[in-house]
Amino acid sequence: xxxxxxxxxxxAAIESYEFESTQMEADYYRLVSELRCLVCQNQNLxxxxxxxxxxxxRQTYELLAQGKTPDQVAQYMVDRxxxxxxxxxxxxxxxxxxxxxxxxxxxxxxxxxxRAMRKKQNLVPPNADALERARQLLSDNRD
Amino acid sequence: MRFKLPLAIFILMVGLLAYGLGxxxxxxxxxxxxxxxxxxxxxxxxxxxxxxxxxxxxGEVWVLNVWASWCVACRAEHEFVTRLAQMELxxxxxxxxxxxxxxxxxxxQQWGDPYSASLMDADGRIGIDWGVYGVPETFIxxxxxxxxxxxxxxxxxxxxxxxxxxxxxxxxS
Numbered sequence: 001x002x003x004x005x006x007x008x009x010x011x012a013a014i015e016s017y018e019f020e021s022t023q024m025e026a027d028y029y030r031l032v033s034e035l036r037c038l039v040c041q042n043q044n045l046x047x048x049x050x051x052x053x054x055x056x057x058r059q060t061y062e063l064l065a066q067g068k069t070p071d072q073v074a075q076y077m078v079d080r081x082x083x084x085x086x087x088x089x090x091x092x093x094x095x096x097x098x099x100x101x102x103x104x105x106x107x108x109x110x111x112x113x114x115r116a117m118r119k120k121q122n123l124v125p126p127n128a129d130a131l132e133r134a135r136q137l138l139s140d141n142r143d
Numbered sequence: 144m145r146f147k148l149p150l151a152i153f154i155l156m157v158g159l160l161a162y163g164l165g166x167x168x169x170x171x172x173x174x175x176x177x178x179x180x181x182x183x184x185x186x187x188x189x190x191x192x193x194x195x196x197x198x199x200x201x202g203e204v205w206v207l208n209v210w211a212s213w214c215v216a217c218r219a220e221h222e223f224v225t226r227l228a229q230m231e232l233x234x235x236x237x238x239x240x241x242x243x244x245x246x247x248x249x250x251x252q253q254w255g256d257p258y259s260a261s262l263m264d265a266d267g268r269i270g271i272d273w274g275v276y277g278v279p280e281t282f283i284x285x286x287x288x289x290x291x292x293x294x295x296x297x298x299x300x301x302x303x304x305x306x307x308x309x310x311x312x313x314x315x316s
Contacts, residue, residue, distance in 0.1 A: 038171060038276035038277075041168060041169070051241065051267075052267075052276055055266075055268075055270075056271065059268075078174065079174060080175070080273070081174070082171055082172060082173065082274070083174075084172075
C-alpha cells in the first residue's frame, strides 16, 4: 500500500519506443492516456504499472507502427474489452443518457426553480389589518 | 403534499444508488459474447512442437480456462475446474497465460492436470484477443465456435451448478 502511495504515476510508463514520426508519437500518447487499464480501473494505460497495461501499450505501439489509425486502435480495444476501456465514451444510443443526462437535469432544475419563483411572486400580500396586528405583536414582545 | 416530489426524487436516488452499490465494477461485460471465438494457433504445453488451433475444436462445445502458475486465485478454483473436467461433458482446454512452461508444468504436476490440452500464451497476445484482464477466466464456446459465456474470477461449486453445467448441457443438446 505504501509502495503504491509513494510511486509517482508518471514513472509507470517506462518502456521507450522509437516513433517513426511525431504524429505517431502524439497518437500513441493520446491513446494510452485515453484508454483505461482494466486491472486498475481508475488509471489509464499510460499511468499504470500493471502487466496488462504494459502489454496493451505494446499492442497500441505495434498497431500504430503497422499503420493503423488511432480510431482503429481504439476500436481494436473496444472489440476485445468493451466500451469500458474508453475514458471518453462514444456517442451512441447506450451513452445518450450519459452525455445529455446532466443537461436534461439542469433544464429540469431551472424549470423547477423558475416555477417556484413565479409562485412566490403570485403570493397575495397580507391585508392591512393583519400587518397592523403583526406590528403590534412584535413591539409588545420588545417591551 | 409539498414534499411529495422531493421525497419521490430522494427515494428514486436512494434506489439507484443502492442498486449501483450492489454491482461489481470489476465485472466488465465482455463484448465477445455471441461473437466468434478469436482465432489462435498455439503450442501445446506438453508437446511444444504440436500446434493447437481453434479450428481443431469447431463442431464441439468446449471450455477455455485461462490460468497461470503465478495466479493465486487459480489455485483456489483448480478443484472445481478438475471437477468440471471429470464430469466429461466437454473438453476443458487450459490457456496458460503469461507463464513459463517449467512453472506451468510443475504446477500441473503438483496439483493435477485436468486439461484435455494446455496451450501456451507466453506473451499474453491471445489473452488480449480474448479480452482477458484478470486470471482466472473461464469461457464456453459452442459448436459453431461462438463464445456463449465468460466468467471472470475463480469458479466454485455454485458457479458450476447454477451457470456453467446447465449452459453446457443446453449447448450439447
